[in-house]
Amino acid sequence: MSAVLNFIRLQDLIDQNALQGKRVFIRADLNVPQDDDGNITEDTRIRASVPAIKAAVAAGAKVMVTSHLGRPTEGEFKPEDSLAPVAKRLSELLGQPVELKQNWVDGAGLEGLQTGQVVLLENVRVNKGEKKNSDELAQKMAALCDIYVNDAFGTAHRAEASTHGIAKFAPVAAAGPLLAAELDALGKALGAPARPLLAIVAGSKVSSKLSILKALADKVDNLIVGGGIANTFMKAVGLNIGKSLVENDLVDEAKAIIDIMAKRGAQVPIPVDVVCAKEFSPTAAATVKDVKDVADDDMILDIGPKTAALLAAQIAAAGTVVWNGPVGVFEFDQFGEGTKALALAIAESKAFSIAGGGDTLAAIAKYNISEQVGYISTGGGAFLEFLEGKILPAVEILTQRAAAK
Numbered sequence: 001m002s003a004v005l006n007f008i009r010l011q012d013l014i015d016q017n018a019l020q021g022k023r024v025f026i027r028a029d030l031n032v033p034q035d036d037d038g039n040i041t042e043d044t045r046i047r048a049s050v051p052a053i054k055a056a057v058a059a060g061a062k063v064m065v066t067s068h069l070g071r072p073t074e075g076e077f078k079p080e081d082s083l084a085p086v087a088k089r090l091s092e093l094l095g096q097p098v099e100l101k102q103n104w105v106d107g108a109g110l111e112g113l114q115t116g117q118v119v120l121l122e123n124v125r126v127n128k129g130e131k132k133n134s135d136e137l138a139q140k141m142a143a144l145c146d147i148y149v150n151d152a153f154g155t156a157h158r159a160e161a162s163t164h165g166i167a168k169f170a171p172v173a174a175a176g177p178l179l180a181a182e183l184d185a186l187g188k189a190l191g192a193p194a195r196p197l198l199a200i201v202a203g204s205k206v207s208s209k210l211s212i213l214k215a216l217a218d219k220v221d222n223l224i225v226g227g228g229i230a231n232t233f234m235k236a237v238g239l240n241i242g243k244s245l246v247e248n249d250l251v252d253e254a255k256a257i258i259d260i261m262a263k264r265g266a267q268v269p270i271p272v273d274v275v276c277a278k279e280f281s282p283t284a285a286a287t288v289k290d291v292k293d294v295a296d297d298d299m300i301l302d303i304g305p306k307t308a309a310l311l312a313a314q315i316a317a318a319g320t321v322v323w324n325g326p327v328g329v330f331e332f333d334q335f336g337e338g339t340k341a342l343a344l345a346i347a348e349s350k351a352f353s354i355a356g357g358g359d360t361l362a363a364i365a366k367y368n369i370s371e372q373v374g375y376i377s378t379g380g381g382a383f384l385e386f387l388e389g390k391i392l393p394a395v396e397i398l399t400q401r402a403a404a405k
């Protein structure tokens with residue numbers, strides 16, 4: 001799953017004293033969850049982006065940072081798309097003011113940037129052409145800087161103007177420390193993983209994770225599926241799943257994955273008990289049932305205690321655990337026991353564990369196991385695509401730039 005990746009690193013440039021007085025444009029992934037009032041509910045990505053910015057400041061650069069936030073409509077800035085809350089948090093973490101700049105693409109407001117100053121450039125996805133990786137937009141952004149630094153691992157699977165195009169045109173294009181560390185850590189852990197290699201892939205839909213499930217079916221020793229994904233697999237082995245979330249058109253794909261695994265002597269463990277409810281709500285009554293007792297009006301919202309214990313034993317025996325997605329509706333405590341049990345098993349296991357994805361990070365925080373996870377990735381989709389063995393386009397362009405030198 002890993003290849004040797006050659007690209008220029010920010011640290012290489014700092015070692016050469018190449019940042020002094022230079023305009024440095026850092027593409028970070030500051031796409032953090034917010035509540036309805038715009039308060040940041042989880043700031044891992046902001047904290048993880050601080051080292052690159054601090055290093056650039058310390059090296060005497062004039063620093064511009066940008067990121068996307070959500071998926072706004074291009075050309076239509078709305079207040080809820082603003083990085084203003086991020087600017088505030090970033091400023092606290094850096095211990096220096098971080099001014100937020102609007103309408104910056106043509107360089108307005110960036111002329112007087114001082115050495116050691118940090119400005120945040122408003123939501124990069126509001127710019128027309130960002131998503132389609134427009135050369136015109138990428139050239140304009142490249143013209144703002146002497147050095148482009150991509151530190152946005154979480155967005156490295158997207159070829160957009162600020163993650164890909166700009167790297168073609170900037171005078172120098174380098175990887176930031178977060179991007180480099182993610183690639184190093186994930187590559188090392190997955191290049192020659194200690195066996196058994198166990199993956200937990202959970203979430204609401206098989207369709208959104210089908211390619212990762214298929215890729216892992218060829219690689220891992222145990223593939224634990226959870227959430228709505230597990231329902232489709234349960235249906236594939238002939239179990240009644242009542243009115244649970246399911247994708248009927250993917251039942252055959254689920255069967256195929258089970259077969260591929262079985263042929264290799266690997267397995268997709270199917271739950272033996274589940275937690276059911278008659279409705280989906282924070283106050284719904286939770287009932288533990290044997291899988292053969294699921295009724296037509298039941299919704300499966302978690303794995304049961306017997307299943308959790310069986311899976312915990314597999315986690316305890318694993319050499320490497322890769323975790324993406326909670327196995328139940330853990331936001332509601334009565335359907336969180338399965339995810340909690342697996343989280344604690346990961347925490348206690350001697351296996352090297354790697355976790356990624358927004359919901360997974362929330363579960364890690366809720367069950368307070370972050371110190372016991374081997375490596376926590378800031379990527380969601382990017383983490384999954386890396387696991388699949390795909391070359392992330394934002395990384396590929398940096399390697400191409402390095403090769404062209």
Ligand code: 3PG
Nearest residue numbers: 029031070154155380381
């Ligand atoms: C993420 O949240 O996974 C990244 O920030 C990428 O966001 P996107 O899926 O909107 O491209």
Ligand code: MG
Nearest residue numbers: 031358380381
């Ligand atoms: Mg997302």
